[in-house]
Amino acid sequence: MDKVLMKGNEAIGAAAIKAGCKHFFGYPITPQNELPEFMSRELPKIDGVFVQAESEVAAINMIYGAAGTGARVMTSSSSPGIALKQEGISYLAGAELPCVIVNISRGGPGLGGIQPSQADYYQSTRGGGNGDYRHLVYAPATLQEAVDLTIEAFDIADYYRNPVIVLGDGMIGQMMEPVEFKEPKKRDLPDKDWTTTGTKRNRKPNIINSLALDPAELEKHNIKLDKKYKTIEEKEVRHEMYKMDNAEVVLVAYGTTSRIVKNAIDALEEEGISVGLIRPITLWPFPYKAFAEIPNTCKALLSVEMSMGQMIDDVKIANEGKLPVHFYGRSGGMIPTPEAIMEKVKEIWGGAK
Amino acid sequence: MATEKIIMAGFGGQGVMSMGQLLTYAGMIENKQVSWLPSYGPEMRGGTANCAVIVSDSPVGSPIITGDATAAIVMNLPSLIKFEENLKPEGKLVINSSLIEKKAERKDINAYYVPANEIANELGNSKVANMVMLGAYLELTKIVPIETVIDALKKVFGPSKQDLVPLNKEALERGANCVK
Numbered sequence: 001m002d003k004v005l006m007k008g009n010e011a012i013g014a015a016a017i018k019a020g021c022k023h024f025f026g027y028p029i030t031p032q033n034e035l036p037e038f039m040s041r042e043l044p045k046i047d048g049v050f051v052q053a054e055s056e057v058a059a060i061n062m063i064y065g066a067a068g069t070g071a072r073v074m075t076s077s078s079s080p081g082i083a084l085k086q087e088g089i090s091y092l093a094g095a096e097l098p099c100v101i102v103n104i105s106r107g108g109p110g111l112g113g114i115q116p117s118q119a120d121y122y123q124s125t126r127g128g129g130n131g132d133y134r135h136l137v138y139a140p141a142t143l144q145e146a147v148d149l150t151i152e153a154f155d156i157a158d159y160y161r162n163p164v165i166v167l168g169d170g171m172i173g174q175m176m177e178p179v180e181f182k183e184p185k186k187r188d189l190p191d192k193d194w195t196t197t198g199t200k201r202n203r204k205p206n207i208i209n210s211l212a213l214d215p216a217e218l219e220k221h222n223i224k225l226d227k228k229y230k231t232i233e234e235k236e237v238r239h240e241m242y243k244m245d246n247a248e249v250v251l252v253a254y255g256t257t258s259r260i261v262k263n264a265i266d267a268l269e270e271e272g273i274s275v276g277l278i279r280p281i282t283l284w285p286f287p288y289k290a291f292a293e294i295p296n297t298c299k300a301l302l303s304v305e306m307s308m309g310q311m312i313d314d315v316k317i318a319n320e321g322k323l324p325v326h327f328y329g330r331s332g333g334m335i336p337t338p339e340a341i342m343e344k345v346k347e348i349w350g351g352a353k
Numbered sequence: 354m355a356t357e358k359i360i361m362a363g364f365g366g367q368g369v370m371s372m373g374q375l376l377t378y379a380g381m382i383e384n385k386q387v388s389w390l391p392s393y394g395p396e397m398r399g400g401t402a403n404c405a406v407i408v409s410d411s412p413v414g415s416p417i418i419t420g421d422a423t424a425a426i427v428m429n430l431p432s433l434i435k436f437e438e439n440l441k442p443e444g445k446l447v448i449n450s451s452l453i454e455k456k457a458e459r460k461d462i463n464a465y466y467v468p469a470n471e472i473a474n475e476l477g478n479s480k481v482a483n484m485v486m487l488g489a490y491l492e493l494t495k496i497v498p499i500e501t502v503i504d505a506l507k508k509v510f511g512p513s514k515q516d517l518v519p520l521n522k523e524a525l526e527r528g529a530n531c532v533k
Contacts (some may be wrong), residue, residue, distance in 0.1 A: 005378050005387075031393060114394065175416050176389035178381045231529065256415075263414040318531045 003178040003257065008168060009034035009178045011143050012076075012102055013042065015051060015150035017320060018181050021072045021100070022048035025062035027055055029168035030114045032104035036076060038348075056081040059089030060101075067097040067207045070195035072154050076102035078170075079120050080111055081176060089163055090129025093225070094196075096208030098157035100150065102166045107333040110134045113334025116170035117257060121310035124167050125284040132222050134229040137283040143177040149281075150300035155187045156236065160228055161194070167283065169306065171256045171335075186328040210213045239287035240279040246297045247276030249345050253304040254280045254317050257336065261304050264341040275345055283311070291318040298323060300348050304341055305329045355410060356497050358418045360436050362403035363428025368483035371509075372426070373404035376487065378505035379497040380408040388416040402430055408496050424494065426486050428469070430447070430455060439463075447490050447532075449482065465489060469529045471523060481524035489529025499525050 006014065013035050017023075024039040037271060040050040049066075051058035059075050066073045077085065082103045092099060103118045107113040124137045136156055140146035153164040195205050214217040224319040240258075243249065243265055253261040258279040265275045274297070282288050294301075301323050309327045316325050328344040330336045359376070363369040366519040380387040390405045405418040418423050420438075421532050426446040433446075440446060442461040451470035466487045475484040491499055503522055510517060 003381060003382050005374070005389075169392070171390065171416065174391055174393050176377060177413070177416075178387060259413075260415040261416065266414070335417060337417075339416065339420070 003168065003180050005176055005178050006143065007034055007176050008143050008146055008172045008174060009104065011147050011152050012040045012166065012168070013038035014181065014237060015147040016100065016154070017042055017046065017048075019151040019184060020073065021065045021152040021154060022046065023054050023071055023073045024048070024075065025048075025059040025066070025073070026075050026077065026292070027053050027059050027081060029078045031116075031173045032076050032078045032102065035081045035102065035104070038190060039074075043044065056084035057088065060085040060092075063099050063101075064092055064095070064097060066087060066101045066194050067092065068095075068191040069253055070097075070197065072158075074100045076104065078103065078114075078122075079105045079108050079117070082120065082123065086123070086128030087130075089127065089135065090131055091136060091210045092163045093129070093133035094131060096161040096225075097208065098154075098161050099163050100153045100157055100166060101163055101298055102150075103168070105167065105169045105194070107127070107331065113187050113333045115169065116256065116306060116335060118257060118306040119308070119310065119331060119333065120167065121283065121305070121307060124165055125314070129221065132225065134284060135163045135165055136160075136232060136285070137167055139167050139281060139283050140172060141174070141255055141258045141262070141279065143175070145177050145281075146172055147179045147181060151184045155184070156304075158189050158192070162228065162232075167255070176305055202208045204269050208252065214275055235336050236282060237285040237287050237289070238281035239290045240277075241283060241290065241327050242277035242279065242292070243274070244276035244278075244293070244295060247295060248273045248274050248297055249349055250276045250278060250298050250300060251302045251304055251345070252278045252280070252311065253335060253342075254283060254311065257304055257306055260336055260338055261341060264345065266336040267338060268345060273349055282313075286314045286318065288318040290315075294323075300324045300326060302326045302328060302345060303347060304336060306335065307331050356423070357408045357424065357494060358423050358427040359404075359406045359408075359490070360403060360418055360422045360439055361406065361412065361428075361438055362401065362425070362485070364431075365402045365482075366399055366508035367402075367428045368480065369402050369428060370404055372457055372483040372487050373406045375502055375509065376406050376408065378509065379501040380499050382504055383497050383515075385409060385497075386411060386413050388413045390416040391484050397494035400482050401429075401435075403432065403436070406421060422510055424490060426485065427453065428483070429453065433457070433514050437471075445490070445493055447486055448495070449486060451482070464495065467528060472527045472531075474519060476524055478520060484521050484524035485528035485531075489532045490528075491525070492529035492532050499529065
């Protein structure tokens with residue numbers, strides 16, 4: 001199929017429709033507005049439903065209801081709006097409802113700003129809702145990857161009966177790149193025999209609920225969920241390695257930051273400094289095992305983020321105390337430059353000799 | 354051509370965003386790797402607007418252009434003041450001399466002066482000043498042929514506005530003639 005030039009927000013919307021998403025519930029917030037706008041235009045054409053809810057809280061609960069029918073559903077927002085959805089995400093995870101939630105994040109805390117940021121790493125990977133729950137987090141670095149992962153997200157959500165987050169930032173949402181909408185690969189998905197679409201007096205009613213007052217029952221449910229999360233950790237983790245051979249410093253970065261980091265790595269290579277990159281594509285599950293493949297030429301790790309340092313916690317867990325772990329980040333909507341990253345690497349490289 | 358990194362800037366309404374999208378689109382048609390990144394913010398009518406376009410033979414890394422722009426197309430004075438420093442040495446600075454009296458300050462870059470609004474007005478439509486600027490830039494770099502930009506334009510305009518294609522083509526050519 002031909003490539004088309006699209007804005008990130010619209011490309012994610014088009015990918016969702018390609019994946020069979022028919023219903024969207026959301027509330028406007030910059031820098032993700034083109035996504036609901038796109039859905040409001042396109043979903044009615046395919047007999048789908050677009051609802052601009054009265055709030056983010058309402059939207060996520062509409063997702064809960066619509067997901068209960070087994071339909072493919074999506075909501076999107078940006079950082080403070082996703083914060084408002086956290087209660088609903090916990091309920092969705094508890095009730096095991098599949099859905100895709102897109103966060104085109106911006107600077108925080110609070111209302112923050114509208115420029116790109118990665119300060120929602122904790123929110124995405126640890127969750128802001130209550131209880132023992134997890135959800136997969138995809139962090140695309142290019143628009144093509146955003147398209148591919150959004151399509152994948154719907155299958156993963158259905159397969160595991162779990163919410164899936166696609167985490168971009170303002171840059172992914174606003175920029176344009178050529179994208180191609182490939183036919184999604186066919187996955188064997190279980191029948192949705194749990195939906196609340198009417199018994200037609202042929203079966204016992206299905207119940208979708210996250211309330212369980214009997215502690216023994218609730219523990220059983222938690223153990224079942226945990227087993228599912230362990231399977232996801234085992235099977236769905238994804239990452240990319242870049243120029244790892246003989247790397248003396250290994251950088252860890254995701255999303256748009258990883259693109260800037262690659263520029264820095266290429267420029268450092270020209271200066272004769274070997275630097276590699278581990279790019280997590282899933283933030284949860286985090287690619288801990290990838291760190292076992294770090295070459296023994298490596299003297300130090302550097303986590304580069306558009307935050308004050310959040311992913312660095314996972315880098316430290318993955319590192320198991322073996323190498324010094326450094327951090328470089330910008331926040332509030334400021335974007336790191338390749339030059340500043342290069343300088344930081346040289347500082348570490350000089351010190352690590 | 355290795356990688357062209359172009360900053361396009363002006364005030365809202367001068368068509369800098371669409372000029373950038375058009376070049377990006379044309380680059381895609383030519384099978385180049387491309388990206389378009391707009392500035393976005395709480396902008397007001399008449400405020401400044403800019404976008405960063407990358408056209409390359411290899412995959413685009415960071416879509417942001419910091420101090421390494423190979424070219425800047427500036428449509429108004431604040432844009433000249435803001436973006437002249439982002440050019441790398443030998444970079445091309447295309448200045449809309451209809452609205453900017455100031456000259457480029459740096460000596461290590463190449464400045465070109467294009468009276469874009471005057472030319473656009475001669476053509477009978479002030480809105481094509483952006484195409485005059487783009488035409489000049491294309492002549493200087495040859496990263497994509499003008500014909501490809503026209504192809505892109507036809508797709509962007511859609512069937513209802515094909516009558517605007519000849520005017521835009523002429524604007525591109527007049528811009529190119531300015532720097533020949």
